[in-house]
Amino acid sequence: MGDITVMTINLGTAIQSLNKKGGNNHEFIVNGEPTNETEYNSNVNYISGADENGIAIFSDTKPYTWDEVNAEKTLLQTEYDNNEYQRNRADEYPDLKEQLDKLYHDINNGTLDNTGDFYTALKTVKDKYPK
Numbered sequence: 001m002g003d004i005t006v007m008t009i010n011l012g013t014a015i016q017s018l019n020k021k022g023g024n025n026h027e028f029i030v031n032g033e034p035t036n037e038t039e040y041n042s043n044v045n046y047i048s049g050a051d052e053n054g055i056a057i058f059s060d061t062k063p064y065t066w067d068e069v070n071a072e073k074t075l076l077q078t079e080y081d082n083n084e085y086q087r088n089r090a091d092e093y094p095d096l097k098e099q100l101d102k103l104y105h106d107i108n109n110g111t112l113d114n115t116g117d118f119y120t121a122l123k124t125v126k127d128k129y130p131k
Contacts (some may be wrong), residue, residue, distance in 0.1 A: 002066035007080055011044065014073035018064050026063050042067075054093075088129040094121050 012030050019026055027047040034040040037083065043060070048059035093099070099118060106116030 009073050009077040009080060011040075011069060011073060014076060015044075015064065017076055018068065018086050025061065036065075040066040040069065052071050078108075085129040085131055091126050092125045092128070 010030075011034055013026070014015055015026070015028055015030075018024070029047070030125065031043040032039070034043045038099045046059040046120045048054045049057045051057055094102070099121070102116070102118035102121055103112075106112045109116070111117075115121070
């Protein structure tokens with residue numbers, strides 16, 4: 001098994017998610033990682049366009065409030081954390097070629113049930129990392 005990586009969802013990821021959910025394409029710049037509304041208002045700038053030299057023009061308003069962005073960040077982090085078992089399983093399942101070989105032999109040997117090598121190999125990992 002590989003090293004377990006702990007991922008923290010950042011504010012930029014949350015804004016991108018809100019964009020996707022809303023069918024929007026708000027461009028933005030995040031300085032640092034704001035942790036409250038004051039920091040969000042100071043350190044997150046949305047781009048409304050560009051001037052004739054291609055320099056970004058920042059919007060005076062924000063399409064998402066701090067509460068919306070922070071709630072989305074929390075939701076994404078919870079979803080990520082709740083799916084740890086999937087990432088752990090993926091690291092330990094036999095590779096697909098090996099799984100198919102086990103499946104073939106189980107079919108050929110008439111052991112395509114919970115006693116076969118294919119079933120046993122996958123069940124061992126699933127039992128180790130339950131949902």
